[in-house]
Amino acid sequence: MVFNLVVDGINVEFGSSRVLENVEIALRSGEVLAIIGPNGSGKTTLLKCISKAITPKSGEIIVYGRPIGEYSNSEYSKRVSAMLPQWPSGFSMKSYEIVLMGCRNQTKGIWWEGDRELQIVSTALEILNAIDLYDKDFETLSSGEQRKVLLAKSLAQRTGIILLDEPVAYLDMKHKLEVMTVLRALADMGKTILVTLHEIDLALKYCDKVVILSHGRVVAAGKPKQVITSELVSKVYGVEVAVKWDEETDYPLILPKKGQAVKGELSCLI
Numbered sequence: 001m002v003f004n005l006v007v008d009g010i011n012v013e014f015g016s017s018r019v020l021e022n023v024e025i026a027l028r029s030g031e032v033l034a035i036i037g038p039n040g041s042g043k044t045t046l047l048k049c050i051s052k053a054i055t056p057k058s059g060e061i062i063v064y065g066r067p068i069g070e071y072s073n074s075e076y077s078k079r080v081s082a083m084l085p086q087w088p089s090g091f092s093m094k095s096y097e098i099v100l101m102g103c104r105n106q107t108k109g110i111w112w113e114g115d116r117e118l119q120i121v122s123t124a125l126e127i128l129n130a131i132d133l134y135d136k137d138f139e140t141l142s143s144g145e146q147r148k149v150l151l152a153k154s155l156a157q158r159t160g161i162i163l164l165d166e167p168v169a170y171l172d173m174k175h176k177l178e179v180m181t182v183l184r185a186l187a188d189m190g191k192t193i194l195v196t197l198h199e200i201d202l203a204l205k206y207c208d209k210v211v212i213l214s215h216g217r218v219v220a221a222g223k224p225k226q227v228i229t230s231e232l233v234s235k236v237y238g239v240e241v242a243v244k245w246d247e248e249t250d251y252p253l254i255l256p257k258k259g260q261a262v263k264g265e266l267s268c269l270i
């Protein structure tokens with residue numbers, strides 16, 4: 001089967017430090033891929049490369065059979081949507097206006113919102129259980145609520161490939177599960193979804209594939225249940241854990257085996 005997204009050995013350097021090294025990914029329609037790794041391992045940088053915000057020093061990214069450099073920005077926005085964490089602050093917009101910006105890629109030249117666009121905006125907020133945010137000022141929302149609005153904006157873009165950087169960060173347990181359920185359902189309808197996660201349990205439960213990044217390198221990749229072992233998580237995160245599957249709830253458990261020692265002289269801070 002044809003891959004919609006291929007990341008072919010990309011390398012990224014910032015100054016003298018190499019942030020991504022020979023990273024490879026291949027994703028089909030219908031798949032949700034989780035990118036997992038400690039802070040600073042290169043997850044956001046990888047998403048920025050695929051969204052065309054950063055050009056890798058070497059290697060290639062192919063979307064629907066074409067190198068991404070061949071797409072105009074407008075063409076690309078019809079193929080790939082990206083939710084990256086930074087959102088410019090300081091100007092006042094209603095939530096629905098932000099989600100509406102996601103629709104704009106499909107309505108070139110139209111600067112007023114039609115019924116169809118407003119319907120898409122409402123649906124995107126509704127499926128994320130966030131319709132109550134519709135008329136609220138984005139700046140006044142909690143971090144979790146802002147995440148949902150930005151996620152709705154990505155979904156309203158209606159692209160085949162969706163990139164989401166920590167879409168469930170700041171969300172409470174119910175909302176995390178809701179978002180993952182929506183992503184799973186969209187993939188089952190044919191979308192290709194790439195998501196960075198800190199929640200290893202969600203990757204195990206909802207994703208088809210996982211790529212583990214450590215210091216900019218792929219240290220493991222494959223089916224979550226095969227890849228995410230106690231040994232691997234302990235090694236990559238430097239925390240001894242047990243990975244288990246609870247049969248009763250059919251849900252994975254990541255259990256730290258012992259606490260962390262405090263480094264440094266704590267009494268200086270008392």
Ligand SMILES: Nc1ncnc2c1ncn2[C@@H]1O[C@H](COP(=O)(O)OP(=O)(O)O)[C@@H](O)[C@H]1O
Binds near residue numbers: 014039040044046
């Ligand atoms: N624009 C930049 N200039 C210099 N270093 C950067 C830049 N962006 C990211 N980095 C560095 O690259 C590494 C990977 O960052 P990032 O991709 O944000 O990691 P993650 O998302 O996995 O936490 C970090 O060490 C970070 O400090």
Ligand SMILES: [Mg+2]
Binds near residue numbers: 043044045165
């Ligand atoms: Mg990040």
